[in-house]
Amino acid sequence: MKPLSIIKLLICVIAAFVLFSCAQYTPVTEHYEKITFDEFISRLKAIREIKGTADISMQAKDVYMSGMASMKLSPNEYEVKLFALGIPVGEFRERNGVFYSRPKLKPEEEQLISLCIKNGIFWWMNNVNNVTTDSKYLKIKQPRQQMVLDRESLMPIEQFIFLSQGSTLHIAYGDVKWLSGIWYPNRITATLGSYKFTINTEDVKFEKY
Incomplete structure (x- = not known):
């Protein structure tokens, strides 16, 4: 193998290692109930709707x-209304797979928001059967998605969504609290290229089946 080919191969290996490595491991200090993975998923699937308020931001090179x-969120549809000094300044919602925003967003911005809410918040609605574990993490793998949880506590840490155009959406979970018998991340940050969409929850309530 030529030296240049070897260098290219090493670069690819290093890039893959960085991409699929989990964030720096931090032991869970939050008090939580010790339950099985199946029980945890069952409790999550009992959530019909999430309502609350949040500080939301989206940034890119030109916006x-x-x-x-x-916020009024469910696995199949959602509605988010933005306010500044109590005055409505924008909204975005999705119903029956149709995304609407005011002001109008770019397609990549719409995709970022939609994936952050549907796949980032309601990650358990997808197939959760392909599960692997190591000394620290529990990983739920799908052809185009990988969810990472803390192995002992089942606290969500991060998620990778592999898009058809070859890019990867990274979702990081922060300020995760044990709330109403489940883990809920009060800060969700989705990053796709130069775009970043962040939800900082101020107050949240669950409606269950």
Whole structure:
């Protein structure tokens, strides 16, 4: 093998290692109930709707949007309304697979928001059967998605979504609290290229079946 080919191969190996390595491991200090993985998924699937308020921001090279928001989220549809000083300044929602935004967003921005909410918040609605574990993490793998949980506590850590155009959406979970018998991340950050979409939850309530 030529030296240049060897260098290219090493670069690919290193890039893959960086991409699929989990964030730096931090032991869970939050108090939680010790339950099985199946029980945890069962509790999550009992959630019919999530309502609350949040500080939402989206940034890219040529756009920055932020404000307080009211949220009404479910696996099949959602509605988020943005306010500034109590005045409505924008909204985005999705129903029956159709995305609507005001002001109008670019397709990549719409995709970022849709994936962050549907796949980032309601990650358990997809296939959760292909599960592997190591000394620290539990990984739920699908052809185009990988969810990473803490092995002992089942606390969500991060998620990778592999898009058809070859890019990868990374979703990081922060300020995760044990709430109503489940883990809920109060901060969700989705990053896709130069775009970043962040949800910082102020208050949240679950409606269950």
